[in-house]
Amino acid sequence: MCGIVGIVGKSNVNQALFDALTVLQHRGQDAAGMVTSQGGRLYLRKDNGLARDVFRTRHMKELIGNIGIAHVRYPTAGSSSMAEAQPFYVNSPYGITLAHNGNLTNVEQLTKEIYEADLRHVNTNSDSEVLLNVFAHELAARNKLQPDKEDVFATVSRVFERCQGGYAAVAMITGYGIVAFRDPNGIRPVVYGQRQTEQGVEYMVASESVALDVLGFSLIGDLAPGEALYITEQGELHTRQCAKAPKLSPCIFEYVYLARPDSILDGVSVYKARLRMGEKLAEKILRERPEHDIDVVIPIPDTSRTSALELANILGVKFREGFVKNRYIGRTFIMPGQAARKKSVRQKLNAIEQEFKGKNVMLVDDSIVRGTTCRQIIQMARDAGAKNVYFCSAAPAVRYPNVYGIDMPSVHELIAHNRTTEEVAELIGADWLLYQDLEDLKEAVGGGKVKIEQFDCAVFDGQYVTGDIDAEYLQRLEDTRNDLVKNGAQVANSIIELHNS
Numbered sequence: 152m153c154g155i156v157g158i159v160g161k162s163n164v165n166q167a168l169f170d171a172l173t174v175l176q177h178r179g180q181d182a183a184g185m186v187t188s189q190g191g192r193l194y195l196r197k198d199n200g201l202a203r204d205v206f207r208t209r210h211m212k213e214l215i216g217n218i219g220i221a222h223v224r225y226p227t228a229g230s231s232s233m234a235e236a237q238p239f240y241v242n243s244p245y246g247i248t249l250a251h252n253g254n255l256t257n258v259e260q261l262t263k264e265i266y267e268a269d270l271r272h273v274n275t276n277s278d279s280e281v282l283l284n285v286f287a288h289e290l291a292a293r294n295k296l297q298p299d300k301e302d303v304f305a306t307v308s309r310v311f312e313r314c315q316g317g318y319a320a321v322a323m324i325t326g327y328g329i330v331a332f333r334d335p336n337g338i339r340p341v342v343y344g345q346r347q348t349e350q351g352v353e354y355m356v357a358s359e360s361v362a363l364d365v366l367g368f369s370l371i372g373d374l375a376p377g378e379a380l381y382i383t384e385q386g387e388l389h390t391r392q393c394a395k396a397p398k399l400s401p402c403i404f405e406y407v408y409l410a411r412p413d414s415i416l417d418g419v420s421v422y423k424a425r426l427r428m429g430e431k432l433a434e435k436i437l438r439e440r441p442e443h444d445i446d447v448v449i450p451i452p453d454t455s456r457t458s459a460l461e462l463a464n465i466l467g468v469k470f471r472e473g474f475v476k477n478r479y480i481g482r483t484f485i486m487p488g489q490a491a492r493k494k495s496v497r498q499k500l501n502a503i504e505q506e507f508k509g510k511n512v513m514l515v516d517d518s519i520v521r522g523t524t525c526r527q528i529i530q531m532a533r534d535a536g537a538k539n540v541y542f543c544s545a546a547p548a549v550r551y552p553n554v555y556g557i558d559m560p561s562v563h564e565l566i567a568h569n570r571t572t573e574e575v576a577e578l579i580g581a582d583w584l585l586y587q588d589l590e591d592l593k594e595a596v597g598g599g600k601v602k603i604e605q606f607d608c609a610v611f612d613g614q615y616v617t618g619d620i621d622a623e624y625l626q627r628l629e630d631t632r633n634d635l636v637k638n639g640a641q642v643a644n645s646i647i648e649l650h651n652s
């Protein structure tokens with residue numbers, strides 16, 4: 152779940168792109184990049200690190216132009232090498248750059264085709280570089296000196312025919328405009344909006360609506376699954392449905408953890424969805440233990456705050472901030488290695504003893520994935536003197552790998568894989584553990600004012616909406632991307648493409 156953004160403006164867009172990246176930083180902390188265009192030239196800066204570290208004043212000065220795209224990365228394919236930071240670039244046709252959120256599931260076949268049939272060179276293990284080359288090949292196949300919107304939309308249709316998986320992408324065609332597209336299942340989100348300036352209307356595409364809000368763009372809407380958008384350099388906006396059988400199946404984990412609460416995705420407020428998750432969970436507690444003895448509800452900052460608050464309200468139990476979060480430490484789950492993740496939990500969270508001493512505490516988290524967070528947190532609650540430590544998760548048990556852009560490649564790393572709730576409770580040291588039911592989660596997200604009928608819930612139920620995932624695929628994923636392999640795979644590549652400023 153990386154963050155992508157593209158802007159067609161009326162003055163230099165570098166500052167706006169940078170600001171958007173800082174707002175989307177929660178979607179990827181490993182690498183950041185930006186490319187802008189002016190007078191047929193491209194200006195690129197990308198590297199590993201947070202946006203604020205990658206872009207210094209000297210880089211910003213060189214990123215000139217009224218049009219550009221940018222990316223924050225959380226690696227889910229290839230390695231964490233800086234050579235895989237995005238946007239990627241190919242020089243033909245026209246000079247195209249691309250930023251991608253998601254994961255292709257037929258990347259091996261595509262890599263072969265690109266080399267053997269399309270005669271194109273791919274220099275990294277990133278699936279995003281493959282996606283760019285498919286797009287570039289199909290645009291080149293139109294054989295036009297000056298491509299128009301029909302060429303762009305026909306190209307996206309071909310991309311949909313060839314590429315499987317989850318992908319939300321934004322690409323810049325040098326001298327022509329910005330294209331954005333969302334896979335036919337709409338697994339990853341893309342929104343777009345506009346703002347009025349003295350020089351005319353500016354357009355922006357981004358992973359989440361919060362990026363539009365903060366920059367003063369008003370939301371026009373989401374890209375529908377299978378829809379593409381093309382904004383010319385002159386500022387004309389075109390949209391088109393380019394897929395044969397689109398079906399909205401957004402990743403439900405976006406609402407659980409990935410997205411910011413102040414975003415609206417596919418018409419659903421993430422904040423409200425999380426409130427409803429808390430409500431459903433409280434109802435389950437009351438069903439299962441009407442005589443519960445919970446003294447206080449405590450969230451695990453940050454993401455669970457919203458659902459924990461509503462859970463406490465419905466239970467009629469005190470809501471307290473029992474853990475203080477170090478604001479200078481980022482998100483733990485999207486860190487690349489287990490050692491870093493483990494260390495970070497203790498650095499990030501500290502208990503306020505008074506809230507625990509002698510009490511039965513109900514700790515609430517949005518999800519339990521590897522169990523890194525809850526194990527340590529429960530111990531901290533005990534050390535702080537809690538009488539009983541109960542734990543609940545606003546999402547169901549995570550039991551299956553994710554293949555669409557969340558780094559959960561190995562079932563053996565998932566604490567709930569092949570374990571009952573009681574076994575997980577024992578392992579994490581909880582006196583009582585409660586998970587949200589999947590139907591309740593679906594209802595919490597898709598049952599509000601705006602209805603969503605189908606989701607990608609694969610991490611909870613093992614059903615992969617693209618229909619191309621089998622045991623063999625999952626085994627390969629496990630073998631190539633488990634924690635041990637990833638730790639050994641950090642090759643110090645340099646970037647072979649545009650000069651990096």
Ligand SMILES: O=P(O)(O)OC[C@H]1O[C@H](OP(=O)(O)OP(=O)(O)O)[C@H](O)[C@@H]1O
Binds near residue numbers: 516519
């Ligand atoms: O079971 P685990 O493998 O530990 O993963 C789940 C935890 O990781 C996430 O927190 P994170 O620290 O990434 O971000 P947050 O501050 O937004 O909650 C999530 O909110 C859970 O707390």
Ligand SMILES: NC(=O)CC[C@H](N)C(=O)O
Binds near residue numbers: 251254255557
């Ligand atoms: N999290 C993502 O969306 C990752 C995009 C791409 N698969 C990469 O690894 O760079």
Ligand SMILES: [Mg+2]
Binds near residue numbers: 452453455516524
């Ligand atoms: Mg958390």
